[in-house]
Amino acid sequence: MQLHNMLRFKTAWAEAAGPSHEVVLSTRVRLARNLRGPFPGHLGPHTLKKTLDHAFYAIKLAGIKNAAFFKMGDLDATDREFLVERHLASPVLAAHPASRGVVVGDDETIVVMVNEEDHFRLAALLPGQQLHAAHAAVDRLDDRLSSVLDFAFRDDLGYLTACPTNLGTGMRASCLVHLPALTMTSGIDRVMEGVARAGLIARGLHGEGTKVVGDFFQLSNATGFGRTEGEILAALEKTVGAVVAREMEAREGLSNGAAKVRLEDSVHRSIALLGAARLIPFEECQHHLSRLRLGLSLGWRLGADLAVVNELTLSTQPAHLDLLAQKVLSPLDRDALRASLVRRRLKAS
Amino acid sequence: MICQNCGAREATVLVQTVLHNHVKKAALCGSCAEGLHAEAELDALTEAIAALGARVRHQTARCANCRTSFANFKESGRFGCPSCYEHFLPQVKDLLPRVHAGAYQHRGKTPGRR
Numbered sequence: 001m002q003l004h005n006m007l008r009f010k011t012a013w014a015e016a017a018g019p020s021h022e023v024v025l026s027t028r029v030r031l032a033r034n035l036r037g038p039f040p041g042h043l044g045p046h047t048l049k050k051t052l053d054h055a056f057y058a059i060k061l062a063g064i065k066n067a068a069f070f071k072m073g074d075l076d077a078t079d080r081e082f083l084v085e086r087h088l089a090s091p092v093l094a095a096h097p098a099s100r101g102v103v104v105g106d107d108e109t110i111v112v113m114v115n116e117e118d119h120f121r122l123a124a125l126l127p128g129q130q131l132h133a134a135h136a137a138v139d140r141l142d143d144r145l146s147s148v149l150d151f152a153f154r155d156d157l158g159y160l161t162a163c164p165t166n167l168g169t170g171m172r173a174s175c176l177v178h179l180p181a182l183t184m185t186s187g188i189d190r191v192m193e194g195v196a197r198a199g200l201i202a203r204g205l206h207g208e209g210t211k212v213v214g215d216f217f218q219l220s221n222a223t224g225f226g227r228t229e230g231e232i233l234a235a236l237e238k239t240v241g242a243v244v245a246r247e248m249e250a251r252e253g254l255s256n257g258a259a260k261v262r263l264e265d266s267v268h269r270s271i272a273l274l275g276a277a278r279l280i281p282f283e284e285c286q287h288h289l290s291r292l293r294l295g296l297s298l299g300w301r302l303g304a305d306l307a308v309v310n311e312l313t314l315s316t317q318p319a320h321l322d323l324l325a326q327k328v329l330s331p332l333d334r335d336a337l338r339a340s341l342v343r344r345r346l347k348a349s
Numbered sequence: 350m351i352c353q354n355c356g357a358r359e360a361t362v363l364v365q366t367v368l369h370n371h372v373k374k375a376a377l378c379g380s381c382a383e384g385l386h387a388e389a390e391l392d393a394l395t396e397a398i399a400a401l402g403a404r405v406r407h408q409t410a411r412c413a414n415c416r417t418s419f420a421n422f423k424e425s426g427r428f429g430c431p432s433c434y435e436h437f438l439p440q441v442k443d444l445l446p447r448v449h450a451g452a453y454q455h456r457g458k459t460p461g462r463r
Contacts, residue, residue, distance in 0.1 A: 038415045038430040145458045152431035158455030160431040165394055165448055169457035199450065203362060226452020
């Protein structure tokens with residue numbers, strides 16, 4: 001459990017900032033890049049390790065502000081899971097740690113995964129809807145890395161990747177959106193079907209059954225080949241904008257007339273529970289934080305702020321709590337620590 | 350709810366994808382959902398590969414660089430190295446429009462050119 005210090009670090013992408021941050025929690029743009037040799041899945045342990053060392057050296061030359069270099073093989077399971085919860089490593093990287101690595105920099109807004117399915121997965125993460133700024137940041141990093149590395153590329157096919165579905169720009173752009181009002185008014189299914197028909201992929205975070213706990217959805221482009229980066233970003237921006245507008249309409253509907261007192265009741269019940277519970281399971285915590293987040297984003301004075309709610313959305317995840325306690329907790333102890341953390345943070349804010 | 354894919358772990362992610370105008374939903378655990386995009390695309394990829402059918406010749410030939418065969422690719426959905434794309438170029442060119450909404454030519458960034 002070496003990453004305990006990271007709990008104190010700023011997670012800039014989870015701040016309550018950036019355009020449309022009342023609905024769009026964060027934006028991520030990643031690029032898949034490969035060297036000209038065999039892809040990581042085809043490398044033996046020795047070559048995989050050499051590739052990791054070579055990649056770390058190149059990333060140092062490219063220069064990432066305040067970069068921290070992690071070899072996944074040097075981290076224990078809690079640390080690796082923590083990086084996944086923090087959106088800094090993929091579950092694949094955590095599950096196969098040998099000679100895999102992650103470089104995190106610039107207040108956790110820049111991440112490079114090494115030896116995932118592709119040699120490099122560069123990503124920029126920013127708060128709010130900042131598709132163009134995130135793309136610009138990751139594009140600059142790509143340029144700097146390209147000056148020291150020879151990435152596999154063909155004029156007709158673009159950047160070459162292990163899976164042909166990532167071919168071309170190698171770009172996957174996504175927005176993490178909070179849609180509690182659409183979920184409460186059952187408008188979510190229609191909106192999600194529209195999103196899917198627009199050629200985007202939608203996934204719920206922290207879902208259970210057909211209900212998505214915490215009301216967070218990730219919207220991303222399905223393909224990155226045959227269109228320019230600008231075209232892909234514009235299409236995603238348009239759809240995300242439409243989803244935000246629908247969510248705002250639903251919020252408006254819920255906070256007026258007879259519906260308002262029901263929503264107030266629901267939000268205040270959540271606040272009461274978060275402020276009093278001694279044991280909170282993860283799903284329940286996410287559910288009530290989502291309600292609180294909705295109330296705050298409607299501008300209600302609730303004695304808390306969005307920044308704290310965003311922080312708690314991250315810090316109440318299992319591996320975050322284990323790191324805080326510096327040991328692998330039992331489910332009961334974890335629920336108790338989660339409840340005490342939430343009470344303390346909400347009281348302080 | 351238990352993950353609909355592995356049937357072992359707790360489902361934590363709801364995945365929704367569209368394939369040929371049909372919306373598909375699944376509750377998955379973190380590990381299974383990890384390959385979410387890959388999974389959704391792999392479905393499309395597998396279908397596209399199957400659609401190539403008899404047009405795929407030289408299935409026994411292997412990439413000279415990494416020794417990946419087209420059968421290996423069909424099984425995993427992954428090529429072994431960048432040279433595979435040259436070795437299997439006719440198949441790749443058949444495959445791409447099916448996987449990438451009709452596209453057959455890269456139009457994005459080119460390294461070293463603005």
